[in-house]
Amino acid sequence: MAIIHNALSGALAAQVALSASSQNIANLQTKGYTRQAALLAAVGPEANPRSSGNGVQVTALLRFSDGYKSQAMWRAASDLGAYSQTQPYLSQLENVMGDETASLSAGIDQFFGALNAVAGDPGSTPLRQQVLTSAGLMSERFNGLNNVFNAQLQSVRNQRGAIVDSANAQIAAIAKLNQQISEAQAGGLSASAMIDARDQAIDDLAGKMALEVSDNADGTRDVSLKTGQSLVLGSMHGTLKAAPTATSPQEFSLSFAGTSYVLDAGKLGGQLGGLTKFETEKLVPLQQDIADIAAQIASKINSQLTLGFKPDGSAGAPLLVYTPGSNADMLKLNSGLMADDLAFSADGTPGDTGNLQKLLAIKSQPITVGTVGNVLLSDADAQIVGKLGVDSALNKAALKTSQTVRTQSVDDWQSTSGVNQDEEAVNLVEYQNMYQANMKVIAVANQLFDATLAMMG
Secondary structure, three states: OHHHHHHHHHHHHHHHHHHHHHHHHHOOOOOOOOOEEEEEEEOOOOOOOOOOOOOEEEEEEEEOOOHHHHHHHHHHHHHHHHHHHHHHHHHHHHHHHHOOOOOHHHHHHHHHHHHHHHOOOOOOHHHHHHHHHHHHHHHHHHHHHHHHHHHHHHHHHHHHHHHHHHHHHHHHHHHHHHHHHHHHHHOOOOOHHHHHHHHHHHHHHHHHOOEEEEEOOOOOEEEEEOOOOEEEEOOEEOEEEEEOOOOOOOEEEEEEOOEEEEEOHHHOOHHHHHHHHHHHHHHHHHHHHHHHHHHHHHHHHHHHHHOOEOOOOOEOOOOEEEOOOOOOOOEEEOOOOOHHHOOOEOOOOOOOOHHHHHHHHHHHOEEEEOOOEEEEHHHHHHHHHHHHHHHHHHHHHHHHHHHHHHHHHHHHHHHHHOOOHHHHHHHHHHHHHHHHHHHHHHHHHHHHHHHHHHHHO
């Protein structure tokens, strides 16, 4: 009987719809899950003017997905990755360099304070020894800060290498899922779970580098860097590499289909781009600024001391030794220098402090520092720390903005693709009622059939 066939198709369709709702509810807390629903369509009547139709069928399982919202979410992940990776390093530098008990300014002030103290009694051995001690402590501040820079450089490079390894795993996973999705759809199977896994991998990868994503007719997605190089084409994928070279401590390249491309990591965006820009635009110039101060303070003090005379009338000797490069001990005391070797006299006369006064004047002399230009030696560190504070504040503001944008984009995605518990509860009731109604129709049809048989016989 047609009535039983129609009711059976309705009951089966209700079961599929109930199954989709149960799957949605089961994945209520699953990250990246896209909700589904059964798409129902009426089955048309046969070539009979008295046929009302042949029931209902499930034509597809819909995925509630919006490509634009997904793209917006991935772009937001890239911006967030860039600023979030940079801020811990900036905050650490800000705390270390801004600490009054450990800052370069405090060390420089203590050294010149010791010089000023010895001016009242230039022959005092304890006061002269205090000058050597404060010079050593000032050097240690330069060296300690240089160690912080070197540690951050090593950390940044290690972190980028780990990010590249993780990115390669995700790139390979996207390509593999592309192949599985294409095969599943070609065979008429549901690929929803695989599509969700692929989109989650793209989202994770987008946090590491800015991406361009495009859809293909076979269900696959191509992924490329925003600089244009392809990472995934269908089931094919490239491999990123970070390795030292003769000209760079860490060079980035991409190998794809037998061809290798050198990448400018600073233009990649995401975590890789953020870390690289921090290294090249903030950390390395900052380390050079401190080296500039160390080099010039050593040069000025040494030059002035060699123009003076020791208490015994002999020529003065250098006080500090500056070693260029990223050496941990960029500044240290001249080995073997004693308190009586400090040449404070300008004319060799005992008690004369003419050269000492010129040493004290060095603090108010200008020096040239890379990122801040010509400044007084006494102000150089303060200006560098002030600039660092501005850079940190700007990054914090950009980080806060990117976090807000990311949160909004995820919420926007959730409004379309996420599971709504209340909505699914309503769906369960509706599809349950649909199933029960169709089973009631089958029961009525059976009663009619039994009644007809009874009449006949």
